[in-house]
Amino acid sequence: MTNVSRETFDEVMVPNYSPLKIIPVKGEGCKLWDKDGTEYIDFAGGIAVNALGHCHPELVAALKEQGEKLWHLSNVFTNEPALELAQKLVDGTFADRVFFANSGGEANEAAFKLARKYASENFGPEKNEIISFKQSFHGRTLFTVSVGGQPKYTQGFEPLPQGITHLEYNNIEMLENAVSENTCAIVLEPVQGEGGIIPADKAFVEKVRELCDKYDAVMILDEIQTGMGRTGELFAYMLHGIEPDVLTSAKALGGGFPIGAMLAKQKFADALKIGTHGSTYGGNPLGCAVASKAFDIISNPAVLTGVKEKRVLFETKLQMINEKYEVFDEVRGEGLLVGAALNEKYLGRARDFMVAALEQNLMILMAGPNVVRMAPSLLVSEAEIEQGMAALEKAVAKVVA
Template sequence: MDSIKKTDNFVFQTYARQGKAFVKGEGTSLWDEDGKKYIDFLAGIAVCSLGHCHPKITQAINRQASTLIHVSNLFYTMPQADLASKLCEKSFADRVFFANSGAEANEAAIKLARRYFQKKGDKNRFKIITMEQSFHGRTMATLSATGQDKIKEGFYPLLEGFSYVPFNDIDALRNEIDESVCAIMLEPVQGEGGIIPADPDYLKAVRELCNDKGILLIFDEIQCGMGRCGTFFAHELYKVTPDIMTLAKALGNGLPIGAMLATEDAAIGFDFGSHATTFGGTPLATAAALEVVNIISRETFLEQVRQKGQYFKDKLVKLKEKHSRVVGIRGKGLLLGLEIGVGKDKNATFFVGELMEKGFIINGIQDKILRFAPPLIIEEKEIDRLISALDSLL
């Protein structure tokens, strides 16, 4: 309890913490100060996708920490070079910019999109269209890009140059485009917005629209990427590629790292001195991320994610058939959401708290969505235990 008291006394009160202090993690499990064990179905908000303290990632961190931790981006390092080449090999991209977080990766994408047209001499193209209910970060630029008013409260005036349209509505998007638009930015699967996947044909239509209008397409895969949806990148489900993509969260399996990937053409927006970061792509962070990429790339790994994701979703659908309280199941792979009917006496917060008491960690979003983003190594028997506990609560 000492850690809870000290945190409450000395740390900014910006988080509604759930009253537990964790001291150990291994695989899909966490232990609190009292020694109670929990099965983690949140993975640090889709971060520890390979589980807590994965032995190979821990070895990579220890090995690199004893060799070289930081020298700045004024010099070359092999872990950064290896990770960049691997990410380009696995994706549509030709270039990578490393940052420290998802917000920083999105900040880089926003700056790149604007400067791309500035470099081409078109200074009137600066506006970026994003989606309603989107979430792109907490910096001023990424907050301005986010399509949720409640997150922006108290921070006005925001940065100019952003507009918002309903997700999955191609006509609304088409009508919003004018000569000032430089990019469209969206999440293939909205996370904080309620676990909402893009419709099957929507991303293809967006890509065609961008091609037709000569504007850039940015995919924010910070939460839905890195194997979370059953493919290495979520947009692979739709057979559509962007011009720019952002990654973070699961990329380091707990070590802070973000990445902004781009095609060679889009990358011309950045040149020497145009963008930088002190800690982006340190040897330590990139060594850990390289091991993450190698593990996810192993044969059958993503196939198992798809199988477990379908198993989990089928179980949730059966709960919906049994309990009228459940009004919707959605998501891709192992990023799933269960929607609770509005106007009921118990919202998502109630279920989050009750499941924690039963030894399961999830979280609630939009007051009515239970979000499940477990480590990708979760086992079916652990899914069964959660379903049983949720069934009893419903």
């Protein structure tokens, strides 16, 4: 079917998205091409998904090889790619056990159910409160969107799951006053993604760990966006010198192939006994084979070091743009999760910058209306960063004109 266009979307798709005008049809590394053959630099990465760029040859080879062997089995059986990937995740992190899903939302759903189940079995049904944070984002299922701290995503879907408290992110005093014996879990993003690329303070993360230990609550880190090398560490918790009890991963885990995972310490994982949770496609051989290869590449120390080095170049270039046009209040985030917060004069105009960048053949993102977000391939070259930043400067010039 070659006669589809952007207008086809409006004719046949549910209108919950509003995609931009172009339709990409081919990708290679940090480059994309649309139906007309126009070339773009991709600093969006499918919202931090394409951690190794588009169509990385080793991921393509892994997919082709597994595609000729085995695609799907029910959970009556296990499979070699799932076991190999789980072993790598256990060996490379704090975790003892892994549960595979298809997405970040599913991984978080599993984590929140696990926390409630663990608390109920060990302490009683009254220990059910989940503490989350305002402006957080944890998925689009009814449970995960309720745990998320953005009311715009829950409006119209009431009644919502109960027993969820939302506090100010990075507010230690408020956290200390809120946690109680009835708290079963505290869940946070090491860097709030959709909430504006806001990193957690080290002291705040340490306090969450301390309070979870004190009140027998499960510490859950949502690393859907920060995990798999995005911050320059394999997972962002490694920046803080603490270990969570449960961690969720997706997005970059499959390098573009849909897969999610919940990682857990043994005593918490034991709560999900046979039949308590499941996923038809979770842990399928295709997804796990691709993710296993992605893990091998991303966990290479040279790749992780490169992320930190490229971060410096992004900050330098953004500072140079800002010195000329005065549009950003600050640059924040970690590694190649880059957030350029707009200053007071340009509040609410992040989409304008995103659209202007596309007109300059550069793909970037928003993190809310006030933050320009970039999450390029971890393998982006310095030359590509230079080219992309030159395009961004032209876009900024157009917006401020």
